[in-house]
Each structure stands twice: as C-alpha cells, then as structure tokens.
Amino acid sequence: MKLIENVYTDAGWDVHEKSLDPEQIVTTGSTFMIGNGYLGYRGTLSEWRAEQYTACIVTDTWDTAQPGALTELCTVPNGLYLELSVDTVPLSAIDGATEVQGYERRIDLRTGLFSRHTRWASPAGGSITLGEERLAHADNVHLIASRFTLIADRATDATVRTGIDADVWSLSGNHFARKEAFTDGELNGVSLWTVESGTQIVVVEGVRTVDSSSESMMRRLDVGLEPGGPVTIEKVVAVYHGNDTDDPRACAVRDARRALSEGFDTLYAAHSSVWQRVWAACDIEIEGDLEAQTLARFNLFHNIIHTPTHARLPIGARGLSSQVYQGAAFWDQETFNLPMFVYTRPDVARSILEYRYDTLPGARRKAERLGYRGAYYAWTSGKTGDELFPDVFFTDVLTGRPIRNHFNCWQIHISPDVVYAIDQYLTATDDWDFVERCGAEIAFEVARFIVSRAHFKKDKNRFELIRLLGPDEYHENVDNNAFTMYLSKLALETAVRLYDELSSRTPQTLARTSRRIDLTHAEVDEWREHARLFYVPAPDPDSGLIEQFDGYFELEDVTPDRLRERLIDPEEYWGWPAGIAVRTQVLKQADVLQLFALVDSFPPDVMRANYEYYEPRTEHGSSLSPSIHSIVACGCGLTDKAYRYFHEAATIDLYNRSRKVKSGGSFLGGIHTAACGGVWMMIVQGFAGFRVSGDSIELDPALPETWKTLAFRVCFRGNTLSVTTSRWRLTVSGAEENSAALSVRVSNDEWIVSPGETVQIDLPRNR
C-alpha cells in the first residue's frame, strides 16, 4: 500500500521506499534507522559516508568538543561501510554515474531489520545487485550485524571495499582527541578517546566471507560472481566505551569474535525473539485503516529503539537518530515517551525514572547555582543531570545576533513533570519499592525546589510562580503559567502524600531518607501549606476558560496565519525576545490543553471551551502539539478533529513534515521521539479513552470512522489486560497469568475481570 509519495507498506509491519530521493536523505536516514537504546545506526546505504549523514550514535558518550560548544553524544566510526566496485567503477545509488535499475529500502518494524537492494547496470555488462540486511542487536546492544548479498546475472569480477570509515559526521565538532587503529586477528578495530574526559570508545569490525586483505581499518575483497549464484558477506560490528566497562577494547573484540562465529542467522534469531516479547507487550492493532496501523507501529518502533534499557540513561528528544538535542532528556521524556512504557513495560519506565534519581545531584547543583534549594532538573539532561542547554541556542536571522532564551532557567515545569511521572508510575504499578528507593527523594527535593522558587502574594493569600516559560515556548517571562502552576501544586501534593504514606509503611526507610537530605516534619508542613495556598488559575465560572498565564487574554488576538504574514524572514524565531508571536495570543503549543492531557480531572465542558479557544490560536510550532490536540479533542467528543491531529502527529517523521534546518542554520533532523510516544497516548488514552481512576481501569472508546477494531494491552499493577474494541463493542480479557481480578469501568458501570476471563461490553451508541 502506498502511504504517500515513495512511502509504502506491505501489511502494516514495514515501511519501504522504491526509489531514492537524494533530497530526502536526512529524513529517510532516520526513517530506516535501526537501534537498541544503546546505539542508533542511521538507515543510510553502506557505501555512504559523512556527507550522506551516515552515523552511528552511541549513548552515554557525552563530550564537548571545545569550550562553548554543545555537549552531545559521539557519532562513532562506521564499521558497516561497504562499497562495491566493478571494473574500478564504484557503484552508488546516489551519484548517477551508474544506472540504477532497481531499488528498495525497507525497515521491518516487527524485528527491527533494515534491508536495501540496489540493482545496477554493471560496468562489466549485465546487471549486478547489492543487498543488505542489518540489525542493531536487541539482546547484546553492543552489536550491529549485517549480511550483504551480491548477485550478478553474468560472471563478474567485483571488488568490495569494506571496513571502518572513521570520517564521522558530527554536529558540534570533533569529539576525538586521539584515534588508534588496531587489528586483532581477523578483526579490525579503532580506539578513540574523547576530548573532554578522555573516555575510550572502541569500534571493532569483523567479516565472515571470502578472503580479504586488510589495509588498516579497510579491507579489500575480490569477489568472483557467477550468474545467479549469490555471494554473501556477513559483517559484525561491536561498540564499547569506557562508561560501559573498564576494558572496552577487550569486550568489543570478544563480542565481535563471538558474533562472527555465530553468524547472522543465529544473531537474528536471538534478536527477533526479543522483539517478539517487546511487541507482545506494546503492539497496537488497528483493523480497517492500514495507514493508521503502519503509522502506529512506525512510531511505537521508534519510541522503543531510542529508549535505553541496558542502563539508566535518558531518552533523547531525537533519540539516537542524530546528535540533535544532544541525545539528552527533556520534559518530553516523562510526559510523552514514558506513558507507553508505564503501561506496557513498566520496568523500562522505572529505569528511566531511576535515571532521574541518579541525576538528582546535577539537579541539586542547578538549583543551587540559580539560588534555589532542592532539585531543579536540567532542561537538557545528559549523564550527570547538570544543565546541558546553552544560554544561547538560536541566532536572530535578521541581525545575526545570538538570542538568549531561558529554556535553561525559567522553564521550571521540568521538575514537577518528573514527579508527575513518578506519580503515574506508582499509580500504574504500585511499586512502593521504587518510591522508597528513589521516587520519594525526588518528590521531596522537587517540593523543596518549588517552595524555594515560589513567592507568596500576601494581598491574595496565595503562592505564585513568577517569570516562567511554559511548554508554549513563544511566551517567555510569564507569571503563573497554568500548566506550571497545576503541575507544581500536584508535585507538592505528591511529596506530602508520599511522605505521609511512607511514614506508616516504612518509617525507618523514610527516616533514613529524611536524615540524608535533612528533611524535617516542619518542612513537610511547609509543603502542606504551600500546596494548600498554591495558586492555580481556575476555569472562569462563565466562559470555562483557563488563562494560560497572567495577562494572556489581553495580548493581541490574531490567527497564526495572519501573524505569519508579518515575517520578514521565514526562518525567524517566533518567540523571545522580539519574535512575532511574543505580544500575541498565538501559541507554539497550548499549555492548557497540555494540562488536560496529563490531568484528567477537568469537566468536559471546560475542556471543550478551552479547546475551542486555544486550538485556533495554536501554531503547532512544536512536534508535541498535534498529539495533545488529538487527545483533548477525543476528551471533548471531537473524534474527527482528533483523527486529523493523530494523522498530523503520527506522520511528522515518516512523511517528513518537519524542517531539517531552521533558526539560523541549525541542523534539526532526526526522529521526534516525543511525537512517537504521543502516538501511543493518542490511541490508548485518546481513542480508547483509557485512564486509571482509583483502583479501576476506565475505558471510553471513540474510534475514528474507518477503524473497525482497535486492540492493545495494558499492564496494571502486575496484571495484563487485553483490550479490543470496535465502535460498538468492547472486549477485555485478563491474562491467564494475572494474579488478581481487574476492575474495569465503562460509562460508570464496573466489570470485574478475573484472570483468564474475557468480558464483552456493549458501548453506548450515542458517541
């Protein structure tokens, strides 16, 4: 099925293209990439190099190339490089020197298998085909494995040059102070040491096939092809670095050698059995809409492959698809990436939240540096949790001058967002062990931060937060931003609740935590007082509207389209300090709707009133915006609108809807992992109306017109519920292995679903 120009799927489990568009290699390199949370290998062709944005990005390799440069993950030398030549003519799918007669590139989402096939008119006559299958191993995350296949329709002497291409594409400078090539038996390798910390990174490459001769990191293979008789070259690449192990070289050599001896088929079997388990937990099946099915899986796939599971590390805003946004976590991690994991693979969610625990020292340092107490999480959080976001990120295209934005100092909602995720995780898992070990301390330190950040307004008898930057980044320097206020109040309440609950559950553990962070009852009472008197802008009693921040409604009311006409340069930044949106009501994304998507306690008429007010004023300058609109539209009963926003959000990467370069020439290509996570939220929380209320799972499905059925699983406090719904009937099954019955509520009725039991529920017709 053709999804859009040159984007196809066979049956919703794959995406492929039938021709190569050189204009789109940034996007398609992301589309067809593979990854395993440790490394991401872009979906480029084996003969491509740095100019084609070939990159293998490895997590936990943060480095700063020179003072003042962005700290980012390293792209490591490309061990999969392979170039095929015939009669000394290199064959390329891109340069047009040799006629391309057939072409396909594909990502198999079910097993994370990349493949490409290119057939050229051979310089020696007839045609010659290069195929490749490639995987980033899901079990041993240090491994990439590849199998090349060469086929000619007549006898051909071909030459293959393969090895490690150390000419890497790197956004913010060269990260390697030193490189050392080595061989170890049949293996080629390179050791590199990073600039800032001297961390060693090792890439080892091995080949299993016909004879080869090595020329330091590169091998030359002379391949005699017979008609129809394919020649296969298997390659493995192993990557280790000094943050994984004390001896990365030995480990890489060991793993590469072992993998080479196992062979591609064996590696693939172990790899795909992991994928089978992953999809069993988190697949979403949509019948009746193959496009939506493909989009759903494409986005879930990316939310999976960019999420580290091997260690407590962050999910990057562009994942491992490029160095953009520094391979670091933003608030999206908790609010967009995590919900899917919380309800499908809670162990992964826990690992991410443990990463937030590990980075508490960095968050404390940030708070202290800015004059606050407690934990102020980094807007851009890497290894240590120290702030990675620079004071200056954008350049004013009209003046060439740097713009000093305040993402790293005024966008404080990041801290309560983390506590929100802890609360969600606890609700979904009842994992008090995590709370005792990590979650409570995070919540306590965030409460402390909020208290030290808040101001008390005596004449109004309330605590306020002044000078904020909410999720809507077009409006910096605002007071009492609705999203930030609600989330901060929730965080204070959560801290108090966890404290009280632990006081009775595990008082000794709590006492230890309290001693460690100097926490007293008196301070907790102060949080109570703050929570009680914390200002949250309530819906206007008449209009139902919640003002995004103090004075928002007094700003110029203009539509995004009319506003756009004021641009002098299309690349202008719309926000602080003097962008065209600053003094208007036009939003990058709508904070009040974002609030509704996270906090589901607002009445439907309030949601509707605010949706109708904010939607036409939202420019969707953020990839986070459409999914939130979709979820809230579902909550308002606007299923058609919700579907349109679903489609917009789910196609951001696959249909190449976002700009790759903007705001003064910064490269911004790569996968929008938050939008990927948002796809799960739109389907499960939006169209299926899934939420947890007390000890019950609530469902309130409202499927798009074309969807016959929607099926997914959720994991709730150790038990799994399978949900299948049409527009008229809902089927829920408790897994055989569940330890308890589940309470399911639909339209105010409750069903108790015992282990192994299936319940059918007719849905009201009036939706």
Added chain:
Amino acid sequence: MKLIENVYTDAGWDVHEKSLDPEQIVTTGSTFMIGNGYLGYRGTLSEWRAEQYTACIVTDTWDTAQPGALTELCTVPNGLYLELSVDTVPLSAIDGATEVQGYERRIDLRTGLFSRHTRWASPAGGSITLGEERLAHADNVHLIASRFTLIADRATDATVRTGIDADVWSLSGNHFARKEAFTDGELNGVSLWTVESGTQIVVVEGVRTVDSSSESMMRRLDVGLEPGGPVTIEKVVAVYHGNDTDDPRACAVRDARRALSEGFDTLYAAHSSVWQRVWAACDIEIEGDLEAQTLARFNLFHNIIHTPTHARLPIGARGLSSQVYQGAAFWDQETFNLPMFVYTRPDVARSILEYRYDTLPGARRKAERLGYRGAYYAWTSGKTGDELFPDVFFTDVLTGRPIRNHFNCWQIHISPDVVYAIDQYLTATDDWDFVERCGAEIAFEVARFIVSRAHFKKDKNRFELIRLLGPDEYHENVDNNAFTMYLSKLALETAVRLYDELSSRTPQTLARTSRRIDLTHAEVDEWREHARLFYVPAPDPDSGLIEQFDGYFELEDVTPDRLRERLIDPEEYWGWPAGIAVRTQVLKQADVLQLFALVDSFPPDVMRANYEYYEPRTEHGSSLSPSIHSIVACGCGLTDKAYRYFHEAATIDLYNRSRKVKSGGSFLGGIHTAACGGVWMMIVQGFAGFRVSGDSIELDPALPETWKTLAFRVCFRGNTLSVTTSRWRLTVSGAEENSAALSVRVSNDEWIVSPGETVQIDLPRNR
C-alpha cells in the same frame, strides 16, 4: 565672552548668538525661548513659521489627535508672526535671498527677555534693521508681549504683515477639530476646539502702532521709514483655554485690550519685578568662572520658565519647549526639578506636589487596571494622572517593528519617588498642613501600592519586588533593583511615620482621611511589617558594592565603547528587548549612584567603591546621568571629576549635546528640564555639600579649582540662609526677617545663626 562656537555671554546674565546657523534652529529655538509655566514660546524669529519649529506650547491643553496617537499639549496659533517686506521682497534671516549685514539673537536671563536684531541690505537700497523684544509675562501668564523696531538708513517704504499664523507645528497630529477666526474691535482672534474633548482655546492678537488693515487674522501695515527714525510696533498676544475659564474668548480679549493700552514698557516693568523676586530666591553666583556662572543661570532659568506656578500642573520632561514627552511629568519632576524649588521657592514645590495629590485618582486607576491597589503613578503624567505613556514608543531600526517597552508598567519607582519628594518637602518646610491635606494620603496610597506589588519570599523571610525597570532603562525585567528597593522601603517607612505622627498631631483629620480611603490600623501594621522585612541589597561587606539588581554582576562586563562597536545601525535602541546593552553590565545611568544622590546615608567608602565600579560601565544615555555622577563624585571627594560631569550636564542644551532625532526618527528636540534642575543640585548639594540633617543645615563645600566664590540662598522651614563660600572660608547669614535661629553644621561643628547674623567659618584645608 565666547562660550562655544556662536554662543556668547556678556556677564553671565545673558546668552546670545552673532550669526544664524540654519542647522541649529531646533536647538537655538529652545535656547532663546521664553516662558512662564503657562506657555512656552520658542526663540524663533518673528518671520518664521512651522517649518522653523516656531511654536507656542500651552500647558493643560492635552489632546489626542486620533486614536492611537500620543496625547500631548497643543501648539497654538502664533500671534507674534511678523514679516517685513521692502519692495514686495520679504526679508528673511534664513533664506539668503537678501543679504544679512548684521545679526544677533539674545536671551536676557535676568528678566526673561528675548531680543533679536537683523540688518539687511534693503532691496530699496541702503540697509534696514528689524529688532524685537519679547516676553512671556511672568505676572499675567496669559500674555506675550513684543516690541518691534524698524530702522532704515534712508527713506524706505516698508510693508509689515503681522497677525496670527494658524499653521502650527504639531508632533502628533492636528489637535483642532474646528477653527473660527474673529475680530473684536482692533483685535484679531482665533478660537479653536480640540479633537478629543472639544476644549476651546483662544488666541487674541493686538497691535499698537501705525494704521493697519486687517485680512482675517493677518494685518498689513504700510510703514514709511525715515533715516534714523525708528518705527515701533507693539504687539500683545493673549491665550486662554477652556481649562482656565468658562469664557476663554472674553478673557483673552479683555487681557489683550488691557495690555495693549498699558503698552510694552508698563508690561515689562511688572514682568521684571516678578523676575527680580524669583532670582532673589534662587540665583546662584559663581565668581571666577564666567562660563559656569552662565551655565548655572541658563539652566536655573529654564527650570523656572517651564514650571507652572499659576495652577497645580506638572513640569514636562521637555517643559514647554516642544511637545516632546507630551508636556507631562516623569519621575524627574520629583527627583531633579523639585529640589531647587523645595529649598528656594517651597510654594512652587508644594503646588507641584499638590498636582500629584490631584492626580491620585488617575494613579489609583492605573494601579487597579494592572491588578494592584493604592496609587501607581503614571510614568507619563498629564492632566488626570492616567498613564499617557504608550505601550510602544520606539521602533526597532533593524526590523522596522515596534518595540514594546515597559516604562508604563514595570518602572514602579515613580510612586515611591513621589513620596520621597513629599518627605524632602516636609523636612525642608515643616509644612504639616500640606501633609494633612495631601501628602499623607499620597504616602498611604503609595504604601498600599507597594504592598500589593511586593512578593514575600518565605525561604528568605523578606519582601521582594519582581520584574522591575529601574532608572537605568537598558535593563528591563529585573528583580530587586537597588534603587527601587531602597526608595520603596523609604516610602513604606514614610507612610508609617506620617500615620503615627498625624495620630498624635491631628487625629481627627487622620480619621477622616482614613475613612475616605478605607484605611485601618491593621493595614498600617502590615506596612510596618513590610518595611521591616523589605529587602534592600546591602553593600557587600568586602567590596562595598551594591548590586544594581539580582544577577547584575553576572552579566557580560564590557565597556560602553567596546559595546558600541556592536551596533549595526547607530540609531539602534540599546535596551529591551534585544538591544546591545541588555545582556551586559553597561548602564544608561547608574541606579546605585542615583540612590546615593537622593539618600545620603551611605558611608563615603561605599559611595567611592560603587562610584568606581559603576562609572566606567555607564554610557550616560540619559540626560539625567551626568548630574548624578557629579553629585556623587563630590560626595567621594572627586571634585575634578565632579566638575567635568557638571560641565557635561550643564551644557546638554546650550551646547547642543543631545540628539534631536533618534530611535527610528522620533523628534526629541527641546530643553531637558531635569538636567536644568540637576544643575542646582550639582552646585548646591554637590559642590557646596548642602544637606539637611535633623534640624540642622549641613554644608561641606568643595569648590572647583576656578571658582573663587559660590553664593546662593536656601529657604529652610520659613527662614532664609544666605551662603557664600570660597575654598577656604564659608559665610552664612540669616535673613533679617527670619523668625528663628538656624543651626548650621560644618565638619561636625555647629553654628547657630540668628536672624540678621552673619557667621564666618574657616574651612578645613585638606579638601
């Protein structure tokens, strides 16, 4: 004596020029202007029209020409227009058609008398001279009187065209919805009605001389000149408007007719006797430095002629010299214009403070509109005290887009500044009657405003003021600006002190005031608590430095000159939101030094440390800046520096040191009245070291090298003290008519100066 190119003085009581520079007519039109606080008539030549910036600006005529335009004072039709022709050739000092053989323009500062003389080669042969003397009557402020003199060296038939030129120069649109010319006997008149409120303005003109024929507002006079026999034409103009009287036409006709019959000499006598009294109170005599003497009188003169004394009205930032800054009061009124009046003509100071009382309702409206209580005075205050400053004043020259500054909403120090002036006035006058009637209520409402504007920082146990714009306008959006914090705390303390004092002095009056504004003891106790816990940034114990605002010291440290190199366009605005100074320590003016100039309780080493830190970082982008540097330099014992800044400040207008057009083409010409008031402060508070401490007058003279003696008078609680000082000896005399002895302190010694007594005090030699 030549002061600078084409600026001369005879003996320090006049300024004159000997040739006409067409490039400088904006400046010289201000230099030679006359005024009386009711109207200002620019020092233009009688034959000039709107293109030469001829204007008669009349106070209390605020009007908005069209929605969105600036509210400003009207320029009224020019009743002094007079053009001399010979043989139908009009004689002009500016267009070069007729040879100019002699030229002088002069302002006599002692009597506020403008004069001009121009001798042309006559088109009829020989030469012909036009002279004019002109005054804005100091007693009847509705009158302008003029005497023209024509002399030819041979018999000449000249034609004079004179009358009312209704083609006015107006900055922000035409303010007259309707005009009606009329005659009343020998008088010409025009009635005009303003656009916004329909206020009637009447200009009446009369001529006393040879016959004339009228042609509706214009007269034609045929003048037969004999050699040597001058012909004199006397003119009077009367101006009234509907805010003066119910029948402005009748009043203008009455006054013009009476004045015409009295004749110029009689008018001049009454006029100059007023000036004699004024100078007796406030003249400053400087022996040994004729330039400084002239500069002093020139600036005092302007501080006088732009200050309304006929009614409770504001002093404009450009006075009545042009419509720039809307003829409205800024904070400069209290902090720069008033000190001279407080100590020389306290009745004038009281009238200005009564104006602030009259505009309390506007200040209350502004506070309420912005969500506060009490009185938030307008940044730009006209008739009603409602905010006149527009949201957008500057245009970004790089993008052509409007800049939304926050002078009108974040620069809150204006309110405590008014209370500061009340406190100063009370200290100088002991005028509790004013406090009971007006001053206390202002202080109470300002305290109320500060309380409603403040935030309490619980973790620091202090009240803060967030999001400020201090006097240094290059840094908007700052917290805890030192100047604002100190002045606000002072204002709170003043409110409490006045309340307590009135409680015992006049409890019933206080009770009435309290009832009227709903004030309770509890609220006053709240002010006490605020005053007690109000944060003021203290001098650093090591360095002595006071940080201008939170985080100032962390900004980029660069000199103004190096910073200037970053300008893309010389007309760029340096401040908010993205000007070159915003992220640096470069200041428009130094708030901490401004604080020292007003509040004299800081130790000399603290003053010195801060002077040395802030001075090299100050760009002096404000005309208020040099005088403050001069005063503080005096306090630090840096007399040479102080003199250099004195010279800079005192020559801003006379030596044409300021730009007439800037920031996107706005016309900014006119007299910097605050700088004029600052000259008194620099001399009396700076070089003479005058201050009040308790019930004593303190003097601490440190004269510039060239000054032999400095003499002035101050009025203190109804008694007058004459002060004459050399560098070595100080002479103080109590006026005969004083009712009490005065305590004078010099270097910690006290002298009691009885009425009529003169005391000589030797000054320490070590200064």
